[in-house]
Amino acid sequence: xASSAPISTGLEKLQKTLDGTVEGVKVADLRRDTKxxxxxxxxxxxxxxxxxxxxxxxxxxxxxxxTGPMLMEDHAAxxxxxxxxxxxxxxxxxxxxxxxxxxxxxxxxSLEQYTSAGxxxxxxxxxxxxxxxxxxxxxxxxxxxxxxxxGFAIKHYTPxxxxxxxxxxxxxxxxxxxxxFPDVIHAGKPEPHNAVPQAQTAHNNFWDFxxxxxxxxxxxxxxxxxxxxxxxxxxxxxxxxxxxxxxxxKGERFFVKFIWTPHLGVHSFVWDEALKLAGQDPxxxxxxxxxxxxxxxxxxxxxxxxxxxxxxxxxxEFDILDATKVWPEDLVPIQxxxxxxxNRNPDEYFTQxxxxxxxxxxxxxxxxxxxxxxxxxxxxxxxDTQLSxxxxxxxxxxxNRPVCPVMNNNRDGGMRHTITKGTVNYWPNRFDAxxxxxxxEQPYIDYPQKVAGMKARLRSKKFREHFNQAQLxxxxxxxxxxxxxxxxxxxxxxHCEDPIVYERMSQRLADIDINLAKNxxxxxxxxxxxxxxxxxxxxxxxxxxxxxFPGKTPTIETRRIAIIIADGxxxxxxxxxxxxxxxxxxxxxxxAPRRTPIYAAGESKESGKGVKPDHHxxxxxxxxxxxxxxxxxxxxxxxxxxxxxxxxWVREAFAHLKAIGAVGEAVDFVRDACELEGMAFSTSDEVTxxxxxxxxxxxxxxxxxxxxxxxxxxxDFV
Ligand code: HDD
Numbered sequence: 001x002a003s004s005a006p007i008s009t010g011l012e013k014l015q016k017t018l019d020g021t022v023e024g025v026k027v028a029d030l031r032r033d034t035k036x037x038x039x040x041x042x043x044x045x046x047x048x049x050x051x052x053x054x055x056x057x058x059x060x061x062x063x064x065x066x067t068g069p070m071l072m073e074d075h076a077a078x079x080x081x082x083x084x085x086x087x088x089x090x091x092x093x094x095x096x097x098x099x100x101x102x103x104x105x106x107x108x109x110s111l112e113q114y115t116s117a118g119x120x121x122x123x124x125x126x127x128x129x130x131x132x133x134x135x136x137x138x139x140x141x142x143x144x145x146x147x148x149x150x151g152f153a154i155k156h157y158t159p160x161x162x163x164x165x166x167x168x169x170x171x172x173x174x175x176x177x178x179x180x181f182p183d184v185i186h187a188g189k190p191e192p193h194n195a196v197p198q199a200q201t202a203h204n205n206f207w208d209f210x211x212x213x214x215x216x217x218x219x220x221x222x223x224x225x226x227x228x229x230x231x232x233x234x235x236x237x238x239x240x241x242x243x244x245x246x247x248x249x250k251g252e253r254f255f256v257k258f259i260w261t262p263h264l265g266v267h268s269f270v271w272d273e274a275l276k277l278a279g280q281d282p283x284x285x286x287x288x289x290x291x292x293x294x295x296x297x298x299x300x301x302x303x304x305x306x307x308x309x310x311x312x313x314x315x316x317e318f319d320i321l322d323a324t325k326v327w328p329e330d331l332v333p334i335q336x337x338x339x340x341x342x343n344r345n346p347d348e349y350f351t352q353x354x355x356x357x358x359x360x361x362x363x364x365x366x367x368x369x370x371x372x373x374x375x376x377x378x379x380x381x382x383x384d385t386q387l388s389x390x391x392x393x394x395x396x397x398x399x400n401r402p403v404c405p406v407m408n409n410n411r412d413g414g415m416r417h418t419i420t421k422g423t424v425n426y427w428p429n430r431f432d433a434x435x436x437x438x439x440x441e442q443p444y445i446d447y448p449q450k451v452a453g454m455k456a457r458l459r460s461k462k463f464r465e466h467f468n469q470a471q472l473x474x475x476x477x478x479x480x481x482x483x484x485x486x487x488x489x490x491x492x493x494x495h496c497e498d499p500i501v502y503e504r505m506s507q508r509l510a511d512i513d514i515n516l517a518k519n520x521x522x523x524x525x526x527x528x529x530x531x532x533x534x535x536x537x538x539x540x541x542x543x544x545x546x547x548x549f550p551g552k553t554p555t556i557e558t559r560r561i562a563i564i565i566a567d568g569x570x571x572x573x574x575x576x577x578x579x580x581x582x583x584x585x586x587x588x589x590x591x592a593p594r595r596t597p598i599y600a601a602g603e604s605k606e607s608g609k610g611v612k613p614d615h616h617x618x619x620x621x622x623x624x625x626x627x628x629x630x631x632x633x634x635x636x637x638x639x640x641x642x643x644x645x646x647x648x649w650v651r652e653a654f655a656h657l658k659a660i661g662a663v664g665e666a667v668d669f670v671r672d673a674c675e676l677e678g679m680a681f682s683t684s685d686e687v688t689x690x691x692x693x694x695x696x697x698x699x700x701x702x703x704x705x706x707x708x709x710x711x712x713x714x715x716d717f718v
Contacts, residue, residue: 002259008611012576013186013257013468017400020427020664023156024128025128025157026102026128026130026157027102027128028400028643029037029398029403030347030399031400033398033646033669034347036056038561039453040475040554042346044087045669046075046079047079047083048227050076052076052376055076055080057411058070058074058077059071059072059073059074059077062711070424071558072539072589080242081478083474085688087453089248089354089389090388090389091139091140091250091387091389092140092385092389092681093136093185094136094137094141094185095134095135095136095153095266095429095704096138096140096142097134097135097138097139097141097142097144097218097477097554098132098133098134098135098151098353098354099132099133099134099286099289099290099347099353100130100131100132100133100284100353100356100669101130101131101289101293101342101343101344101345102128102129102130102342102343102344102685103128103129103130103131103298103340103341103342103343104126104127104128104129104340104341104343105119105126105303105339106125106126106127106339106340106341107121107122107123107125107131107303107336107337107338107578108121108123108337108339109123109335109338109340110122110123110337111246111305111336112249113249113494114246114247114249114252114254114305114307115246115254115362115366115367116246116247116365116442117160117246117365117366117367118158118159118160118366119156119158119160120246120337120338120363120366120367120656121162121498127156127157127158128156128403129155129156129157129340130154130155130352130356130399131152131153131155131159131340132151132152132153132154132353132356132358133150133151133152133153133233133285133289133530134150134151134445135148135149135150135151136148136149136151136188137185137188137189137196137197137199139197139198139199139200141282142198142199142282143199143273143277143278143279143284144172144277144278144282144283144284144285144286145229145269145273145274145277145278145282145284146199146200146274146278146489147200147201147202147223147224147228147229147271147274147492148199148223148228148324149168149169149170149222149223149228149539150168150169150170150200150228150230150233150236151166151167151168151169152167152168152169152236152238152332153165153167153169153358154238154241155342155356155358155362157402157403157404158404159404160364160365160404160405160442161362161364161404161645162362162400162402163287163362163363163364163367164359164362164365165240165360165364166358166360166378166382167236167238167239167240167241167258167260168238168239168240168408169227169230169236169239169248170222170223170239170364171222171237171239171241171257171259171325171326172218172219172222172241172325172376172469172579173219173241173324174213174216174219174220174324175213175215175216175323175324175374175378176215176323176324176374176463177374177379177459178371178373178375178377178380178381178461179374179377180213180376181381183213184209184213184216186204186205187202187206187208187209187210188205188206189210189513190201190713191204194279196512197395200495201223201492202491202492202494202495203495203496204496204497204498204501204667206370206492207225207492207493207496207501207502207505208498208500208501210235210505210508211501211505211508214466214467215324215463215466215556215575215690216324217466217467217470217508217512218325218466218467218469218470218510219646220323220370220625221470221473221474221485221512224485224488224489224492225266225473225484225485225546226269226481226484226546227268227476227546228488229268229269229270229271230266230267230268230269230285231268231269231626232264232288232292232298233285233288233289233299234262234264234265234266234289234292234633235262235264235265235267236262236266237259237260237261237301237549238258238259238260238267238301239257239258239259239260239458240257240258240259241257241323241373241374242257242323242360242370242371242374242375242378243257243320243321243323243375243472244256244257244363244367244368244369244370244375245260245310245368245369245447246366246367246368247366247368248366248369248527249445251447252309252310253310253368253447253449254307254308254309254310255307255308255309255310255313255320255321256305256306256307256308256371257305257306257327258303258304258305259304259305259306259334260302260303260304260305260340261301261304261334261336261549262299262301262549262551262557263300263302263551263552263559263622264299264551264552264555264700265298265549265551265552265554266298266546266549267546267606268546269656269658270484270549270657271484271487271488271491272655272656273623273656276621276623277423277624278619278622281621281624281625284624289342292558293342293343293344294345295341295558295587296367296452297557297558298318298341298342298343299341299342299583300337300338300339300340300341300342301335301340302338302339302552303337303338303339303340304334304335304336304337305334305340306327306329306332306334306335307332307335308320308327308332308334309353311412313621316331316581317462318462318465318468319460319462319463321370321371321372321373321462322372322462323372323374323375323467324469326469326531326541326543326544328472328542328543329541329542330541330542330638331496331545333441334543335354339646349532351397351398351399352398352399354397355390355394355397355399355400356400357382357386357389357394357395357397357400357582358382358384359379359383359386360375360378360379360382360418361378361379361382361383363444363578364444364696365442365445366445366517367442368446370556371451372620373459376410377503390416391413391414392414393414393415393416393417396415396416396418398418399687401537405432406418406572408434408474409425409426409427409434410420411425413626421616422601426603429621432711434485434573436572447654465475467511467512468537470511470512471512471513471534471536471539472537472539472540472541472544473515473544474513475513475536475538475539475540476540476542476544476545477544477545478545478547481545481546481547482513482516486516486520487523487524489505489516489638490519490520490524491524493505493506493524493526494518494523494524494700495522495551496524499526502524502525502526502585503526503527505520505526506520506521506524506526506527506528506529507526507527507529508533509521509529510529510532511532511533511534511579512536513532513536514531514532514536515534515704517529518560529708555584556581556585556586556626556627557584557585557586558585558586558587559586559626559627560578560585560586560587560589560624560625560626560627561581561586561587561588561589561625561626561628561629562589562591562593562620562625562627562628562629562653563578563588563589563590563591563628563629563630563631563635563648564591564617564628564629564630564640564646564649565579565591565598565611565613565630565631565633566592566593566598566633566634566635566636566637566639566640566643567598567599567636567639567648568599568600568601568633568635568636568638568639569598569600569601569631569632569633569635569636569697570600570601570632570663570664570665571600571602571603572634572699573609573631573632573633573664573699574590574600574631574662576591576699577629577631577661577663586627588629589614589615589620589625590611590612590613590614590615591613591614591615591616591620591649592611592613592616593617593618593639593640593643593646594613594616594617595610595612595613595615595619596612597610597611597612598610598611598612598613600633601633601635601636617643617645617646617649618645620651621649621652622650622653622656622658623652624658625653625656625657625658626658627653627659627660627661628649628650628653628658628660628661629660629661629662630650630660630661630662630663630664630666630669631663631664631666632662632663632664632665632699633664633665633666636665636667637665637666637668637669640669641669641672641717647673648672649672650669650670650673650674651674651675654673654674654676654692654693657692658692659692659693659694660674660692660693660694661693661694662693662694662695663696663697663699664696664697664698664699665697667681667682667695667696667697670693670695674693676693679693681693681695681697682696682697684697684698685697685698685699
């Protein structure tokens, strides 16, 4: 319940009472507005607090035998329907589908050499954060696993005010100047005449725009790569994308990019999995994040910065203010200086994840903007969009309000909550009340930047080069990643019915790589380009291929392992793998032909024991798991051999490059299911790994540990 204490006086108290940690501050602040629905003292009331004893029947003229007209007099009924009719607010015009979580940011190494920002210099702080992940193009109810960029928007509640970074999981963007944003988004969203397709770029308009708007070339190569189909929000990088600035106590300025790299590594689906999951579990990423945090498997990212001193701005062949370019890591290495952990799920989706409002313009002293023309325009757009989504007082909503004192002469407006006592509401005033902060009080000081130029609709020369980094990206990918790009482009252009679109795009690809262009053109039925368009410079750079991020220490922590059994399964093998998986913090799930108990070999129904499976084979799909393990047991395997769905689980797991484990009789079953004649399989108690299929024909106690260990390295769950 709301307390009357102003935040400013509450803050110091909270910092002391909550284990001395600052992350408690935002949580405690939110508690002021949180009610517990499950409190046994609760009774149904109207919005104005009057207890109700029937909210199921509208007040009406009726008898025991006959119903009659309803009465307008029933204010409580009208209030209930009225409130329901207005539950929806406009969904975000982009990034409508999202999931959020609270967390903590800790700095390990001070950046005081570059900035005076407390959040980037004070290594004793724990800064509370809220991070919202999202897809870009789909509506709020669309599927999580579509091919799309993912949003990575983070709000830091610092004692100096809120600092928002509104980033993505891809380090570059489609456009250089914010004025093009409506065009690129219109081209990607469902087409205007029939509102098809939902949450996809696989259509004429998107690719028509990509061809004509060459500055998007680098970015579309990223969206066709595995980065656009992440396995989990927990397994993708975050990038601030734009170039910001830092300024230090000496008044020196630096250009900066912000990067977050996940401890679990960067991993993706294969396209077929992503497509299927969009139907089988549209909430796959939302659920995955929620469950990980509920299970205390808190996702973590290393936080890093790339820094360029102000004087070096012009030393690169690309413009460092151009958001369609990366700063290659061999030229500007990332310095990892902190860690972000997500450790608390929201209490309520709407008031927190939906109402959170990020603004690129929200920076704190020591952090500033650059002349990046995308960022400058974004600084207008985010504030503006919140006005139509949430109204002018959006910053008062609990999830958005800072944890430090707020005072100024902005007043009134729809749904104002703050009650400001006082007889004046302007500055200067005769009381000297609420004066501007003195320099010693560390206010936000704008960097005195010298600017000169013409007033013109221009972009500088370097902004006009659009292909070098598209080539750099493609050249830097591993062979399998390059093939995935080819197939992705093949898929997307196959969905473009207009020949002008797929013909032109196939020619465009020759500006990046001739083999890529040829292969895609052949797939989509376009004229095959004969020669490379723009010469490929052949350069590569580190940090672009996601294979470089297997994880801080490669792990199967939180990976979902399906263990398939039927009656007569080998209990020792089953128990062994469950224990081994748990010991590695993986999540074993028992899957069987039915969800009533399954009995091990030698175990009778009458024993009343048996294992109750988590799911039956039809209730879930193999796509929802990272790995499949089949214990032996002659009867169990005989049953599974007769079950088409069981065969499909194993076969599909193999096709999706997942680690598969089998012991005892299950070895032959897996070989037959995957039609793997000729591949090496274990025939003894030695563990064999063949293309991620890990087998031991005879079981010895160490096999399970070994199996899990090999599965980790073998398929690496990429
Ligand atoms: Fe944006 C939302 C990321 C360019 C206008 N954007 C939004 C969100 C993310 C991004 C992650 C969702 C925030 C949330 O979870 O609430 N946007 C980016 C990145 C960009 C970018 C990384 C390029 C570097 N955006 C961009 C431009 C404009 C916008 C150039 C307009 C000129 N973006 C918006 C918006 C949204 C938004 C319309 C919709 C909802 C919102 O802001 O709060 O204002």
